[in-house]
Amino acid sequence: MEVRFAEDHIRFLGYDFPGASVYPSGMVAPAGIRDADWKAIRPEVRTVLGETLFIPRERKPDLEAFCHRHGIASVSRPDTWGDLLEPFLDTQIGAAEERATIDRLRKAGFTLREIAGIRRRLAPLMLAYNFDAMVWEWVHLGLFDLLTAAGAPVVAAGLRATVGDPAAFYEWAMAIAERHR
Structure with missing residues (x-):
C-alpha cells in the first residue's frame, strides 16, 4: 500500500482491500474525511460515509500535517x-x-x-x-x-x-x- 499526500487530497495507490472506495487506487479529499487518528498503531482516516482507510505508519507525520492544514479533527476511538x-x-x-x-x-x-x-x-x-x-x-x-x-x-x-x-x-x-x- 502506498499513499501520497497532495495539497487537496490523499491518493491511495495499490490499496489492498476490495470493496474500499479507493480500491485498488483512488483518492479522498478533505471534504470527504470526517476525522483521523495519526497516533494510532495503524494511522487511519474515517470518511464521512463511515469508511476507515489506513495510512502506512511511516506517513504519520504527513497525515498529521494534512489534517492540521485542512482542519480535520484528531479522534482516537476504541477498536x-x-x-x-x-x-x-x-x-x-x-x-x-x-x-x-x-x-x-x-x-x-x-x-x-x-x-x-x-x-x-x-x-x-x-x-x-x-x-x-x-x-x-x-x-x-x-x-x-x-x-x-x-x-x-x-x-x-x-x-x-x-x-x-x-x-x-x-x-x-x-x-x-x-x-x-
Missing part, C-alpha cells in the same frame, strides 16, 4: 474489532479480561449472541491467519488484520472464500467498526 478478535490472539485471556471485553462490546450495542456469531463466522479465517500463517500476534488484532486476513495469500483460498463477496464483507466490517462506545 471494536480489537475486542471482537481478541479470542484469536496468541495469548491466554483471563476471565476478568474477557468480562471487560464483553462489557465494552455490550456498551457498543452488541448482544452476546451477536458477539458469538461474529466470532464463530471468523474463527477459521482468523485462526488460519494468526496461527497457520505464523503471524503469532499476541497483543492486538483489529480491523486492518481482519481485512488483511480476508485477502492474504498466506491464508488458503478456500478459507478466504468463506467470508463471501469481498466487497460485501468489507462493507460489513466497516459497519461493525463504526459501532463503538
Whole structure:
C-alpha cells in the first residue's frame, strides 16, 4: 500500500482491500474525511460515509500535517474489532479480561449472541491467519488484520472464500467498526 499526500487530497495507490472506495487506487479529499487518528498503531482516516482507510505508519507525520492544514479533527476511538478478535490472539485471556471485553462490546450495542456469531463466522479465517500463517500476534488484532486476513495469500483460498463477496464483507466490517462506545 502506498499513499501520497497532495495539497487537496490523499491518493491511495495499490490499496489492498476490495470493496474500499479507493480500491485498488483512488483518492479522498478533505471534504470527504470526517476525522483521523495519526497516533494510532495503524494511522487511519474515517470518511464521512463511515469508511476507515489506513495510512502506512511511516506517513504519520504527513497525515498529521494534512489534517492540521485542512482542519480535520484528531479522534482516537476504541477498536471494536480489537475486542471482537481478541479470542484469536496468541495469548491466554483471563476471565476478568474477557468480562471487560464483553462489557465494552455490550456498551457498543452488541448482544452476546451477536458477539458469538461474529466470532464463530471468523474463527477459521482468523485462526488460519494468526496461527497457520505464523503471524503469532499476541497483543492486538483489529480491523486492518481482519481485512488483511480476508485477502492474504498466506491464508488458503478456500478459507478466504468463506467470508463471501469481498466487497460485501468489507462493507460489513466497516459497519461493525463504526459501532463503538
